[in-house]
Amino acid sequence: MQTAAKAPISEQFISFEGTEGVGKSTLIANVAAHLTAQGIDFIQTREPGGSPFAEQLRAMLLDPATTMTEDSELLLMFAARADHVAQVILPALAQGKWVLCDRFSDSTIAYQGFGRKQGDRAELSKIELLIHQFVAKMPDMTIWLDLPVTEGMSRAKNRGKLDRFEQNQLAFFERVHQGFAYQAAQQPQRVKRIDAQGTPDEVLAKVLTQLGI
DSSP, X not given: OEEEOOOSSOOOEEEEEOSTTSSHHHXXXXXXXXXXXXXXXXXXXXXXXXXXXXXXXXXXXXXTTOOOOHHHHHHHHHHHHHHHIXXXXXXXXXXXXXXXXXXXXXXXXXXXXXXXXXTXXXXXXXXXXXXXXXXXXXXXXXXXXXXXXXXXXXHHHHTSSOOTTXXXXXXXXXXXHHHHHHHHHHOTTTEEEXXXXXXXXXXXHHHHHHHTO
């Protein structure tokens, strides 16, 4: 987690979503640089993880050697998120800071609800209930970086060793993509689709327009 600069501007909780290899890390770094230049106080964080306890759960969740049931995976995601929100996100927002978060609850719907459970209505209802019960704050805006799944997976494989999620087959990530599209259709005021096929500067410009900065 990183912090930077100061500014008299209201807090914003922004999450960044997408399938593997869409360019989230690059985009978040570029948004952070822009906020710093504008004198806006912010933190960068991520999910799963972000707090010491949640980072321990992240290590288990991403380790290719870890075996667990799908329900266990889902509940660990929410355990990590509840701690992350309480220990990191809410305190930052209370201090008037922006929060830039690499993944949040939308990834759970996409990966666990669609990737694992094929968009099963009962499963989605269960996830939505968990969000309602255990997520004290949802993002003010979610940036969904939309990139063809095959292109994103090619980028991810070029990064080196794949984690436990990245090792899934293409069909899994096609379903994950459907999950993000589903959420963008369900909540268009919060979830903003950004075409991620442009250059980093082009993608950044689109995002800054959405953020109004």
